[in-house]
Amino acid sequence: MNKPAQRYADPYLAGIGLGLVLLAAFVIAGRGLGASGAFGSAAAGLVAAIAPDRARANPYFSQYLGGVDWLVFEILGVFIGGFVSAWLAGRLKFEIERGPRASTRGRLACAFGGGALMGTGAVLARGCTSGLALTGGALLSVGSWIFIGAAFAAAYLFAPVMRKEWR
Amino acid sequence: MIAAIAIGIAFGFALERAGLGSARKLAAQFYLTDLTVFKVMFTAIVVAMLGAFWLGRLGVLDLANVYVPQTWIAPQLAGGLLFGAGFVVAGLCPGTSCVAAASGRGDGAAVMLGMFAGVLTTGVAFASVQQFYESTARGPMTLPQLMKVPYGTVVFAVVAIALIGFRVAERIERRA
Numbered sequence: 001m002n003k004p005a006q007r008y009a010d011p012y013l014a015g016i017g018l019g020l021v022l023l024a025a026f027v028i029a030g031r032g033l034g035a036s037g038a039f040g041s042a043a044a045g046l047v048a049a050i051a052p053d054r055a056r057a058n059p060y061f062s063q064y065l066g067g068v069d070w071l072v073f074e075i076l077g078v079f080i081g082g083f084v085s086a087w088l089a090g091r092l093k094f095e096i097e098r099g100p101r102a103s104t105r106g107r108l109a110c111a112f113g114g115g116a117l118m119g120t121g122a123v124l125a126r127g128c129t130s131g132l133a134l135t136g137g138a139l140l141s142v143g144s145w146i147f148i149g150a151a152f153a154a155a156y157l158f159a160p161v162m163r164k165e166w167r
Numbered sequence: 168m169i170a171a172i173a174i175g176i177a178f179g180f181a182l183e184r185a186g187l188g189s190a191r192k193l194a195a196q197f198y199l200t201d202l203t204v205f206k207v208m209f210t211a212i213v214v215a216m217l218g219a220f221w222l223g224r225l226g227v228l229d230l231a232n233v234y235v236p237q238t239w240i241a242p243q244l245a246g247g248l249l250f251g252a253g254f255v256v257a258g259l260c261p262g263t264s265c266v267a268a269a270s271g272r273g274d275g276a277a278v279m280l281g282m283f284a285g286v287l288t289t290g291v292a293f294a295s296v297q298q299f300y301e302s303t304a305r306g307p308m309t310l311p312q313l314m315k316v317p318y319g320t321v322v323f324a325v326v327a328i329a330l331i332g333f334r335v336a337e338r339i340e341r342r343a
Contacts, residue, residue: 008186011203012333015210018181022211023218025174027227031234032215033178035262036286039279043287060293070171075265077175078182082266085183094271097190097258111190111277112284114257115264118250119285122261123293124300125246127236129260130178132243134208136236138215140310140321143238150247155255159197162255166194 006089022138029070032135036122038075040064060123071131099166110165121151179266188266190258190274197255200343202336209329220322238305245299257281 008014025032044064048055055061086092098107122128125147127136133151136144185207186192195201222228254260259267259278267275289296311318 008192008203009184011185011206012210014181014185015207016214017184018178018207018211019214019218021174021177021181022215023222024177026215026219026233027222028170029174030232032236033174033262035260035265036282039261039282039286040290043283043290046287047290058290058293059297060290073168073171074175074178075262077172077177078179078262078265079175079269080172081176081179081181082183082188082269083179084176085180086188086266086270089184091183092271094273096273097267098274099191099194107274108277110256111258111274112281114253114255115259115278115281115283116285116288117253117281118257118261118278119253119282119287120289121246121248121250121253121285122282123246123286123289124296125243125250126239128250128262129208129254130262132236134211134215137208137212138219139233139235140216140318140325141236141238142305142308142310142313143240143243144236145310146238146240147243147247147250150244151251151254154248154251155197158252158255159194162194163198165256166191166258167198 005091005093018134019138022134025135026138031070032131032138033074034071034127034131034135035075035078036119036128037064037069037071037131039119040123041069041072099164101167102165107165110162178262179269182263182266183270187263188259188270188272188275190267190272190278193260193263194255194258199339202340205336206333209332213326213329216322216325220318235307235309238308239301240303240305242300242302253285 041064044061047061096104132144133148193204196204223230257278261282264275264278311321
């Protein structure tokens with residue numbers, strides 16, 4: 001693949017596209033988008049494979065044990081869609097994306113640690129940027145807007161501490 | 168199942184097109200040099216909100232059949248704070264980490280692993296947070312219900328605020 005990577009789409013145009021996808025999910029599936037639920041479903045599956053009784057007795061994991069979750073298929077689609085889009089645009093590339101002053105190892109540690117923090121946050125909040133913020137934001141859910149406000153506030157508050165990783 | 172995969176494909180495609188599979192681009196939102204996250208997210212919210220409102224009004228979509236994320240004030244506030252801090256550390260959110268990984272980025276895969284570890288450990292230790300998790304439940308409460316104003320009024324206000332937000336975002340980016 002020698003052609004140069006294309007530029008990203010205009011954010012408003014991409015936003016309209018994303019909004020129409022979300023609207024289509026409301027009409028077709030009667031629910032919005034999601035991501036963190038797929039992680040919950042996978043974690044529940046792992047616990048159920050090792051200790052089935054424990055998984056059933058745990059109110060967080062047991063909610064995911066009634067068959068494979070809708071969100072697992074949706075996330076599978078996200079992978080395919082992300083791959084195809086990057087491929088068509090010449091953006092497929094094995095790399096560790098990091099800031100100019102960050103080491104590869106430091107970047108991976110931050111990625112893992114930040115991911116774990118988001119995991120805990122998403123369990124408590126019952127969703128993430130997709131299922132809670134985007135979906136509930138469009139449906140004017142009070143909890144979703146609380147989550148959006150809190151997440152943006154904390155990210156801005158924490159950004160100066162993380163400056164060395166990104167700038 | 169087919170619908171779930173199809174919707175997911177379109178979702179992943181839109182995120183990648185916008186550049187939201189790039190951690191540096193996402194992190195730039197919080198250093199005010201590239202506000203793509205804000206612009207994409209709020210454009211999508213406005214479009215889906217207007218679509219749901221008008222399709223509901225025209226009788227094409229029965230909003231009673233659309234699941235509205237329910238409200239638990241304290242856990243969603245605390246969860247949001249943890250999530251936001253994790254977001255600027257990781258540079259990607261759960262959905263966009265999948266897109267980053269799908270386009271070959273190892274940091275995206277690391278965020279996914281971390282996310283999985285966080286959900287798993289919190290789930291295992293669920294008994295210690297369960298009381299907090301179930302506190303301040305408000306059910307499927309919406310902003311129009313909370314503020315006791317018509318649905319259309321809130322929709323109009325969100326559109327107006329978003330449009331002002333976009334203008335401010337453009338100005339901030341020009342200055343950066």
